[in-house]
Structure formats: C-alpha cells, structure tokens
Amino acid sequence: MQAVVDTCFLIDWAGYRRRELLKSVFNRLLVPRQVLDEVRSERTAELVGQWLSEGFLYLAPVTRRVEEIAEAIARYAILNSRIPAVEEPEVYGLALAKAYSMPLLTENRGAVRLTQLYPELRDIRVMRALEVLALAIERRAIEAASREDVEKAFAEYIADTKHRFPRKDLKDTVDRLCRVLFGS
C-alpha cells in the first residue's frame, strides 16, 4: 500500500524510536514538495534524505489534475469558517491522496474534518499516527501479546513525540485491537 504523508505527521513520526516501522505498513510514501520546505531539524532532514535515497519516500509531481483538486479543497477550507485552518502542505496532501486514491497520513484536524464534511472528499482515508500504529500492531509489526503490550506500544509513541491521542479514540482503538488480537 502507498500513502501520501504531510508535514505534521512526518515531523512528529521522525521523533519516534521505531520510525522505520512505517515501512512494514506502507511500500512507499508520496510527499508534496511543500512538505519538504518545512523540514529543517537534523533528525527530520536525515530521515527524509535516507528515505528519499532508498526510494521509500517519493517527491510527488504536482500535475494539473492535482492542482485542480487542490484548488477545490482550498476553496472548501476558505469558505467554511467552522473547520480549523487547512494550510498549503495539507491541501496538496489531500489533493494527492484524492487524485491517486491513497490514504493521507496527517495530524491536521482541518484535513480530517474536511473529509468528514464534504461528500466529495469522504473517499479519502485519513490516518493519524493512532491509526498507523494500530495497523502496525494488527499486522504484528509490533509484537503484542497482551493488552499491556498494546498500551505500551502507544505509550512509547506518546513519550517520544510528546503527542497525546484523544482519550476516547485511544481507548476505542485499544479495545478494538484487543478484540481482534486476543478475542477479549
């Protein structure tokens, strides 16, 4: 499976001790140029350079079709004051995801909410770190033999990145994983 990755996800994920884990979930990540413009720290730059050279990260060309979708998405975001702001990197991330029917890896609430609000964007699968980690656990890329192991996997990410998952989302995800993995 390929996915599109945006700025906040990539930068956050770069600080995770098991950042290479992403390769067990996805074959390749497409990244819009606007995302790379935001990379500056040694840790993220090193990761991006390594992944680009390995071909795991691909600097996606922005075609006319992607531009058209991006313009429509920007229009939605500008005209609707009730959703949080969606900025240029996320707009292009959403447009690439829509154009190539790929999931979008993002932590941007505006991007998530646009896909919940507009029927034309509902087919975009948005994945936060929470969903990516859940998929990695489900595929046994992270070993988990008990509920404690599942909780520990999320706790590691939280500790490394100073990221908090919404309480209810985390509980629902852990409950679901325990049902799938252990039948409890």
Next chain:
Amino acid sequence: MKLEELLRKWRAEDEEARRIRRSEADWSFIEKQPPRIKAALKYYVEAGDMWVASRIAGLTVDEFNELRKKANIPVVA
C-alpha cells in the same frame, strides 16, 4: 452524521485538546521566550495549529516542533 452533531463533536474535541495543551505546557519556559516565539507558543496552546504557529514564530514547522517539545506542549490528535 448531521452537521450540527458533527460541529458539537468537533467543539468537544477542540475543548479537550486545548485543556490538555494548557495544563501540560511549561508556562515558565513560554514566558521567558522573545515576544514572537512567546506569541507563537501561546497561539499553539490555544489553537493547536502548528503551521500558523510556525509562521508567527518565523520558523519552519520542523523548527517550531522542536520548540513545542521544549515548551512541553503536546500535539493532541
């Protein structure tokens, strides 16, 4: 989900996220920063929007994220 229901859900999510950011932030670190950085960190605590916060600070998102960690402000998503 109906629009009003969706908006209620988003409001509740935003309030929870803001409460977490406010309570965990290192306010003494934030208050010691130069004006532009301080304004950006305070904006991030309230709004949770890293791209806009980074523009206020005059930094890239990556640079602002390092500052966010030093200020102990969690990303809530």
